[in-house]
Amino acid sequence: MRFLRQSLTGLFLLALTLAGLLYAGVLVKDAVQDRMSQEPRIPQARERIFTVNVVPAQGERIAPVMEAYGAIASRRELQIRAAAAGRLVELSEAFEDGAAVTAGEVLARLDPAPAQAALDRADADLMDAEAERRDAERALEIARDTLTAAEEQAELRAAAFRRQSDLRDRGVGSAALVEEAELAASSARQSVLSSRSALAQAEARVDQADTSLARARLTRADLARDLEDLTITAPFNGTLSEVAGVEGGLVSANEQLALLVDGDALEVAFRVSTPQYALLLDGNGDLRDLPVTVTLDVYGVALQATGRISRDSAAVTTGQSGRQLYARLDQARGLKPGDFVTVAIEEPPLDNVVRLPATAMNAAGQVLVVGADERLEPVMVELVRQQGDDILVRGDGLEGRAVVAERTPLLGAGIRVRPVYPAGQEPRQEAAVDDAELIELTDDRRARLIQLIEANPRMPEDVKARILGQLNQQRVPAKVVARIEDRMGG
Numbered sequence: 001m002r003f004l005r006q007s008l009t010g011l012f013l014l015a016l017t018l019a020g021l022l023y024a025g026v027l028v029k030d031a032v033q034d035r036m037s038q039e040p041r042i043p044q045a046r047e048r049i050f051t052v053n054v055v056p057a058q059g060e061r062i063a064p065v066m067e068a069y070g071a072i073a074s075r076r077e078l079q080i081r082a083a084a085a086g087r088l089v090e091l092s093e094a095f096e097d098g099a100a101v102t103a104g105e106v107l108a109r110l111d112p113a114p115a116q117a118a119l120d121r122a123d124a125d126l127m128d129a130e131a132e133r134r135d136a137e138r139a140l141e142i143a144r145d146t147l148t149a150a151e152e153q154a155e156l157r158a159a160a161f162r163r164q165s166d167l168r169d170r171g172v173g174s175a176a177l178v179e180e181a182e183l184a185a186s187s188a189r190q191s192v193l194s195s196r197s198a199l200a201q202a203e204a205r206v207d208q209a210d211t212s213l214a215r216a217r218l219t220r221a222d223l224a225r226d227l228e229d230l231t232i233t234a235p236f237n238g239t240l241s242e243v244a245g246v247e248g249g250l251v252s253a254n255e256q257l258a259l260l261v262d263g264d265a266l267e268v269a270f271r272v273s274t275p276q277y278a279l280l281l282d283g284n285g286d287l288r289d290l291p292v293t294v295t296l297d298v299y300g301v302a303l304q305a306t307g308r309i310s311r312d313s314a315a316v317t318t319g320q321s322g323r324q325l326y327a328r329l330d331q332a333r334g335l336k337p338g339d340f341v342t343v344a345i346e347e348p349p350l351d352n353v354v355r356l357p358a359t360a361m362n363a364a365g366q367v368l369v370v371g372a373d374e375r376l377e378p379v380m381v382e383l384v385r386q387q388g389d390d391i392l393v394r395g396d397g398l399e400g401r402a403v404v405a406e407r408t409p410l411l412g413a414g415i416r417v418r419p420v421y422p423a424g425q426e427p428r429q430e431a432a433v434d435d436a437e438l439i440e441l442t443d444d445r446r447a448r449l450i451q452l453i454e455a456n457p458r459m460p461e462d463v464k465a466r467i468l469g470q471l472n473q474q475r476v477p478a479k480v481v482a483r484i485e486d487r488m489g490g
Contacts, residue, residue, distance in 0.1 A: 047416060049416050049417065049418055049486075050410060050411065050415060050416075050417045050418070051418045051420060052404050052405070052411065052419060052420065053404070053405040053406060053419075053420050054370060054403060054404055054405060054419040054420065054421060055356060055360075055402070055403055055405050055421075056400070056401075056421070057356070057369075057398045057400065057401050057402075058354065058399070058400070059353065059354055059399050060352075060354070060355065061351050061353075062349065062350055062355060062392060063346050063347060063348070063350070064347040064387060064392060065346055065347070065387060066272070066276055066280075066344070066345040067342065067344055067345075068270040068271065068272050068276075068325075068342075068343045068345065069270060069271075069340065069341070069343065070268045070269050070270025070271070070294075070340075070341060070343050071269055071270075071338065071340055071341070072266055072267075072268055072329075072332070072335050072337050072338060072339040072341060073267055073268070073338075074261045074262050074263065074265055074266055074337045075262070075265040075266070075267050075328070076236065076238070076261075076262035076265045077259065077261050077262070078235060078236075078259070079256050079258075079259055079260075080107065080232060080240075080256065080258040080259065080260055081254050081255060081257065082251045082252070082253060082255050083226070083229035083230070083254075084115070084226060084229060084230065084253050085250075085251065085252050085253045086111050086230065086251065087110065087111045087248065087249070088108055088110060088111075088245055088247055088248060088249050088251060089110065089247070089248070090106075090108060090247070091107070091108050091246075092106055092107045092108065095107050095108060095240065095245065095258070096240065096243055097240060097241055097243050098239060098240065098241070099239065099240045100238070100239050101234040101237070101238060101239075101240060101260070102234065102237050103234055103235060103236050103237055104233055104234065105233060106231060106232070106233050107232045107234055107240075107258070108231075108232045108257065109230060109231050109232070110230040110251070112227055115226050115230055116227060118223050118226075119220065119226075119227055122216065122219050122223045123220060125216045125219065125220075126213070126217060126220050129209065129213040129215075129216040130213060132209045132213075133206070133209040133210065133212075133213050136202065136205040136206040136208070137206060137209075139202045139205060140199070140202035140203055140205070140206050142202070143195070143198045143199040143201070143202035143203075144199060144202075146195045146198060146199075147192070147195035147198070147199050150188070150192040150194070150195040151192050153188050153191065154185070154189050154191065154192045157181070157184045157187070157189075160184065160185070161178070161182050161184070163181075164177050164178045164180075164181040165178055165181075232257070234260060235260075236260070236262055237262065237264070238260045238261050238262040238263065239260070239261050239263050240260060241258065241259045241261055242256070242258060242259040243257070243258040244256065244257055245257040245258065261337060263336070266305075266328075266329045266332045266335060266337065267307070267326050267329060268292070268294050268307065268326070268327050268329060268341060268343055269324060269325070269326050270324075270325055270327070270343045271324050271325070272325060272345075273321070273322045273323075274322055274323065276322075277325075280347070287309060287311070287312050288309065289308050289309060289310075290309050290345055290347065290348075291306065291307070291308055291345075291346050292306070292309060292327045292343055292344065292345050293305075293306055293343075293346075294306070294307065294327075294329060294332070294335070294342070294343055294344075295341060295342045296334075296335060296341045296342075303333075303334040303335055305329045305330070305331065305332035305333070305335055306330055306331075307327045307329035307330055308327060308328060309325055309326070309327045309345070310326050310327060310328045311325075311326050312324065312326070313325075313326075327343070347385075350385070350392065352394060353384050353385075353392040353393065353394055354392070354394070354399075354403075355387070355390050355392055356390065356391055356393060356403055356405075357389065357390060357391070357405045357406065358389055358391050359405065359406045359407060360391075360403055360405055360406070361381060361391060361393065361407075362407055365380055365381055365383065366378045366380055367379055367381055367393070367395070367398070367404070367407075368403070368404040368407060368411060368412075369398070369403050369404070370401070370404070370417060370419050373416070374416055374417055374418070374419065375414055375415065375416050375417070376411060376412065376415045376417060377413060378413050379396075379397055379398055379401070380395060380396075381393040381394065381395035382394045402419055402421070404417075420460075438475035438476065438477060438478065439475065439476060439477075439478045439481065440474065440475055440476075441476055446471060446476075449471055449481065449484055450468060450471050452484060453467050453468055453471070453484065454468070467480060467484075
């Protein structure tokens with residue numbers, strides 16, 4: 001009996017379990033059928049609002065700055081060379097690399113003994129030439145006197161011949177005396193010719209003496225100049241570089257001993273592209289005298305100098321492009337020839353241009369501005385200059401608008417945004433708002449809105465304080481309430 005009772009109890013519990021499982025299955029089936037029979041519920045789509053950084057567009061008068069790279073050079077460099085071969089017998093204490101020298105300072109001397117001996121010989125030759133000149137002048141004076149005497153004797157002989165001829169015609173003289181007087185007159189004329197020849201020779205001797213004297217003087221001047229060239233002096237104030245001479249060493253003619261650089265006459269040579277060069281020309285096609293600023297950045301320490309553009313290259317070097325320009329520097333302290341520097345050229349000012357980040361404009365020349373209801377609108381602009389990471393543009397309807405600083409593929413016309421202005425450039429709030437834009441809030445609704453604003457961790461503190469101040473007013477702008485409820489989902 002006990003076994004039968006336990007068996008029946010087990011069967012009863014099993015039947016209850018199966019009945020419960022069957023009932024549960026029926027409930028699940030009914031629930032699924034009811035769910036599937038209902039119409040699909042589509043959630044209300046919410047418009048996505050992007051937060052963008054904006055900059056106010058303000059037309060200004062801006063002087064664009066063109067950047068280029070160049071090298072410092074000196075306008076005056078002189079190679080110190082030996083004018084003649086010889087031995088260096090004296091060197092200045094300042095004859096070393098980096099030493100500053102003044103104009104007229106003696107830098108080095110070559111051995112003057114051979115040059116002095118040659119100059120002494122030239123002096124002796126000059127004395128001989130002067131003596132020959134004096135002797136030739138005396139000989140010329142004697143030749144002139146001899147010619148005068150011969151001419152007088154010839155005149156006397158001619159007069160005697162005429163007298164004998166008259167006597168013969170009157171029958172007093174003889175033919176022999178006439179013939180003898182004629183021969184004497186002819187001999188006197190021959191003597192005059194000989195004296196003239198001697199005078200010409202004396203004059204030629206004087207000319208030759210003058211030539212020899214001039215040649216001796218030139219030789220003496222050349223040797224004196226050679227002797228002076230053995231003393232090497234600095235022609236201008238500067239700094240020595242590439243010093244190679246040593247005292248007692250032999251140098252050859254035209255051998256370079258040092259390089260003298262004028263550190264106060266520096267200029268910068270830099271290259272710009274042809275379009276950039278065109279911007280630096282005036283209406284007549286001449287290069288403008290524009291100011292430049294040269295900067296040498298050395299481990300965070302910047303050496304700067306100012307100057308003005310002075311000239312440009314006459315031709316384009318083979319294999320190069322653009323234009324080579326030169327600018328003279330004023331007070332270029334710390335800069336040395338050979339320094340590679342950055343050159344900033346200040347162009348003539350431009351009127352009514354707007355400075356924007358370069359990321360604000362796309363390839364089509366458009367920028368996005370915040371329009372009505374904080375939706376983006378495209379505006380065409382004209383690119384005037386590129387200034388590093390900024391651009392200078394002009395455009396109709398751009399003045400006073402808020403321009404998106406950084407364009408992304410997600411931004412476009414009609415997109416609603418939340419503009420974020422730079423610090424201190426927020427738009428000025430209007431002093432009065434139309435009554436139609438103000439609404440009154442219930443206490444629960446006001447508290448809920450305030451709680452949402454205070455709980456938003458991404459909202460800037462200055463914006464949060466401004467919105468809380470509006471919510472605490474008796475009448476709140478409807479646009480502010482609609483924006484907050486829009487973002488919280490109703």
